[in-house]
Amino acid sequence: MSRETLKDFLNSRGSSADSISVTLSEKPDGLGVEPNTGEELLNLANDAKGLLGDYVKHLIDMTDNEYKLKGGNSLAGSGLRGEDLTIADSQGAEKIFIEQGTILKSKLNENSNSKQFNSSGTDLDTLIDKVGKNFSNHEKLKEVQGQTSNIHGKTLVNPNGEDNDIVQATQRVFLQNNRFANVGDQNRQSFTDKPQSVSEFESAEKTTNVGTYNLQNKFGSYDKDSKIVSIDQLKQLGASLLLKSSGFSGGNTPGTTGNTQELLEDISNGTAFNFNRVAGFSKLDTENMRAKNSKGFPEDIFGSSFRSGKGNIVENDPNANNIKSFGSTYNSAFRFQGNTLKLHNIQAAISMIALKNVGLSFWSDFIERLRTEDKIDLNSSGEAYVKENANADVLTYMLGKSRQLSSLQLDSHIFSNLLTNTTYSYSAAVDRGFDVIFRTTKDERDNKEKVAQSKVITDSPGFWIAVSRSILKTLDNVYSSQLVLNQNLASRELFVLYKSIVDSNKFIQFFNVLATIGDISLASTAGVKTKLDDANFKHPRDVDAIPDNRAIPGKSRNKDGLNRNELSWSQDAPTSMYLLPANIIRAAGKLNNTVFGESPVRAMFGSKLAKSTYTGVDVDGSYNRIPKEVVKIVEDKLDAEYMPFYIQDLRTNEIISFQAFLSSLTDTITPNYTSVKGYGRADAVQIYESTSRSLNVDFTLFATNREDFDTMWYKINKFITLLYPQYTPGTMVSNGAGSKFYQPFSQVVGASPIVRLRIGDVIKSNYSRFGLARTFGIGDTNVSAVADNRNGIVDLMANGASNLAKLKSLKDSLTDIALKVWLTTFGSPHSVVNAAFGAVATPKNAYVKIAKSTAKSATISALSNLLVNGFANPLAVDSIMAQLKDPNSDRDDVVTSIAAAITKIDKKGRLSNSGQGLKNGYTSLPEGGEKLRQMILKPNVVNGYFCAENGKKYLTSRRLKVLITEKGAMSNLSELAGLPSFIGYKVKIIDSNAPSEISAGSDKHFIVRHSDILPDPKELFTNSLLGTTLFALNPGASVADSFLELANEYTLSKGIPNELNDLARMLYLSDEAMFMRPEVNPFTRAIETTKGRGLAGVIKGITFNWIDDFPWEVDHNARAPMGVKISFAFDVIHDLPPGLDHSGYNRAPLYNVGEVMKNISGDVYSDDGRTAEFNFRKEGAKATRVKGENNS
């Protein structure tokens, strides 16, 4: 074809050829001459010449193209950047699209730079240079900074434009030139006329507004004056669509569709319904729910849409399941709250119940029929088989045959391909799933309240409505595509229906979800179908439901905590022990800080620290230390931890324990040698010098709640003291007139911070009395170690009791006696025993020394069984802890006498309970009570607090001061309906900084839970028995007397502790064992005075990482991280130098791990760690779980 065209062209030029030949020219300005025609192919010197150009013109001339070309060839316009563009008229065309000099051409030129951009205040050509002479456009764009992607993955330039001219100018031009720009502001510019008010802009009158939507109903012509849709109409259109889709508005044209405003008012008044009174709910035709048929769309005088009959949806699309819809479930008036919420819930529940019944009943009947058939078939064929094969193995036959059974095949297929795997029967799991979600078990259905409060539904009604509708719609789609409604279904159709249901899969998916939920629920009860929320049932896999213990790492919540949300890994979960010297308590009193100002006793006994505080008459003065017997008790208790991790301050014997959230633990042992080189020796002589051992530990502290946060920060502060020395009292000075005091800053370093570190069983002391004995050479044949003075035993208990009386004669001063009585009553009872035994003269006789020591240990050990954490006084602790305890829990005892306290102590060393709980919690006072009884209400921006007076809910972002005015069941405290029953408080807001509506003068009350209140140590302590007695001291000695008697009595009555075993053991001690006893051997005594299971050493440095991964608390005086990563280095000072002894055996192994090493290294304590091991097992017993129906 093209060859013919070319031939025609050449013929017209007098040539008979059908191709163009080329004779290359030597001229630089052309290709050369075509030999047949003698014409130049390309002549750039003459615009009218050029065979190739003529051929192109020939081709164009042959078409209907009106825009013809000139013949010949000419040089094209420059395309180089910076060169002016060549106008189209001089580019070789006879006719061009837009000619010079026309109006259209001037408009086109405007578009090149409309000058609109200049309204931004920055001319366009200063930002972008078309000719690129001034700067590079590419470089300019690179300067526009982006920002990180948002949640939708989109990046935007910084809206503020930073300092970039392009961004700022672009934003200004957009702000000033858009259809809304001048609405309500005559100083702005826009494409619409100005000025213009909002109402004018939104109105249907479009005399001045040309920027809004016009309906275009003809193709090819733009009508800008008629069928304008105002903003007001667009709003109406949106509302109408919602009303239609939610079933409140019918009509298939704009005219027949109800007025939106009137409908919304009717819905609010409860006089409009989204269902047909006769037919009930019905699905809507989606055609009716289109914008063109809704109110607000342009309509003709008959009310029909201007778009009527146009743009119809494809009703018979084979890929479309349905042209009808259940529509939306809500609109602006009908929402998931208020009066309509209940109906939504009920509809969802009803849908599920119906679907459950339809699906499960058929399936169970069908499969049962199959099984019956299989059974008959198996029986009959089995009988026939036996008759024919009398000697064959019937069981093998049955096994093979059973694989062909219909019911099993179906079961296998269904379960492997369709239904989710469940541990328990699928139908049982689905039933249970329904029970969990809808509480449809019969017992609970009988409980009206429970049904109404089904939390799963009330928490997310919209979700369940959506689920329900989705399933119904699936079902309906199947009907619509496969069947005619009300058709009499036969098996074939039914099968097709089910196949469609299965293929569409939502029906099955929903039941799979139910089965999964139900299966988990059944698994939690080991398959036992308990009542839901049966508080007495012990869920075998629910570690939080088993008794509190320190043996299971996975346990999260405490079952018997101070409140139901208390976690088992809180700061005070592993026992810590802090010293509160009597000096400090006295100082607070003498400085009049009883109520206001610093008062450590208030801080420690006004918080959870009460159970970790050691105070008493034996810690008064300088260099106070918690008795080593108490240290042993705490260490024995900590040995029952899942992973013991604590530090003992050897200056005070305090113990700071942590949850072992370790992220790094390294142990480096480095021997050091001095190298001495000798002439002629290749290798240096290595002379041993020393071996150093250092540890590096990284771990994390994290507060589990606000109260725990306070405890954590006390712990951190105590931890830091391990890097500083203990100081001497200083130099006493006097003015000669009776005033004496220590000279300020005269204190010097009195003790270095030596500590013991315990981490599991890998980092602990290498001390054992056996190891020490080996340093005496005991075991060597030439050694014979014998203690002197081996005489008989005296009656220590009688001797001790007589010495106890000495305590009564302590009469330094009235205040001091009173303080001592207080310390005796509320301090650790050990301190009394310790002090009493301390008052007994030290005998010279070795047996008596040992007997005195063991009797004291036995007394303390037996007494510890009665005490919180083994050392804290239950009377002191309980009056604090009872206040901290949530009144919803079952304990209720708040005792007021020591005798009552001791008689009510339970196995856990705490006061027993009578099950009412109401006496727990904070003290309430009637209106006008003491101002000191105020508490702090925690911020709550999630659920907020109900106001009893106005029923409003207030979300508080900061703490509020409140006064607890009532305590009790909520139903008694408030008329507010719908609140679940719980014991809580009615608190009066006395905070003048509260919003005026609820501030101090407004007499408003909140209904709050126990956990909503942040106890103020000051108030808590003042409200307690401790505070009351400490600050209103009764100097009578009778309390102390009765306590001491009781202590003695209980000590004697409680079993035989290990220390008493030691007492008996002493009778048959060998000479060497006697020799090694600390009572007679000063070396043993020296080492064991500071003994502990931890590895001794010094902390060389601590690094706190406050930022990484930790949120910060923002409460007052608490704007600090809720957790911290701590790294510290630790240089070891071994109790016994490691290495080989002279006989060649490991004298002090570093790692006492495992049974073999335990038998080699023993234990630091003389009971060989038996108490610790006993405690370890005891905690394990608590963690034992029970399975089965009657397990509670």
Add this chain to the structure above:
Amino acid sequence: MNTQNIKDEIYSYVLKLDLNKEELEHIDNYVKELLLYLTPLIEGQEKVLANEEQFQAFKKELFKKIGD
């Protein structure tokens, strides 16, 4: 299973809820519409289970589907 059983369970649930007349009417219509959609299915199920021929036909279709 028939529609009456479903109704019974639904109403035993609904009657515990202390609904007023308007609400009961609302729910009643909802149930009515629901059962309208479910009735053919329920009746079809009953027919298949009651009629041996239908049952066998259903079974045959089912096993054909699962590849027996």
